[in-house]
Amino acid sequence: xxQLKAQPLTAEAFAPxxxxxxxxxxxxxxxxGGRAQRYHDLARIETLGDESRPLISIFISxxxxxxxQLTYLExxxxxxxxxxxxxxxxxxxxxxxxxxxxxxxxxxxxVTDGHQGVNYRAGMWHGVxxxxxxxxxxxxxxxxxxxxxxxxxxxxxxxxxxxxxVATPA
Ligand SMILES: NC(=O)N[C@@H](O)C(=O)O
Ligand code: NI
Numbered sequence: 001x002x003q004l005k006a007q008p009l010t011a012e013a014f015a016p017x018x019x020x021x022x023x024x025x026x027x028x029x030x031x032x033g034g035r036a037q038r039y040h041d042l043a044r045i046e047t048l049g050d051e052s053r054p055l056i057s058i059f060i061s062x063x064x065x066x067x068x069q070l071t072y073l074e075x076x077x078x079x080x081x082x083x084x085x086x087x088x089x090x091x092x093x094x095x096x097x098x099x100x101x102x103x104x105x106x107x108x109x110x111v112t113d114g115h116q117g118v119n120y121r122a123g124m125w126h127g128v129x130x131x132x133x134x135x136x137x138x139x140x141x142x143x144x145x146x147x148x149x150x151x152x153x154x155x156x157x158x159x160x161x162x163x164x165x166v167a168t169p170a
Pocket of ligand 1: 081127129
């Protein structure tokens with residue numbers, strides 16, 4: 001079993017896998033007469049294939065137990081997938097580079113700080129949404145349309161997250 005320790009998520013470390021969505025590290029410009037700031041174009045949405053279109057959904061997810069145990073990673077070959085927490089929820093992000101197989105030495109694990117969302121590039125291997133500490137509500141932006149857009153790769157993973165309260169049952 002592959003054992004990993006989640007590292008704090010940064011845009012630089014996550015850059016090979018996608019975008020970190022965070023107003024604190026993004027440029028912005030004034031709109032609405034100066035009453036609001038627009039943090040513009042924070043992630044690249046990919047929707048591939050005929051009749052594809054972007055979807056906006058909401059996930060309400062129970063927290064995972066820690067250490068996080070995964071038995072596979074998945075990918076969406078036809079589109080990107082973004083997760084944006086609605087109430088400051090933290091989550092574990094496990095990723096591996098695109099390809100027809102996964103080299104265990106290239107798997108990376110991160111933990112978000114509650115302000116951050118992520119956007120996985122199309123075809124990027126990742127663990128399923130894994131909110132920690134409490135039930136989470138996320139805006140999800142990904143791809144709809146024909147074709148199989150979810151493939152799994154079996155991989156036994158155990159991810160430790162330091163300094164996290166144990167989730168209390170809902
Ligand atoms: N199944 C689904 O919509 N979600 C997964 O793709 C995930 O990454 O959590
Ligand atoms: Ni996914």
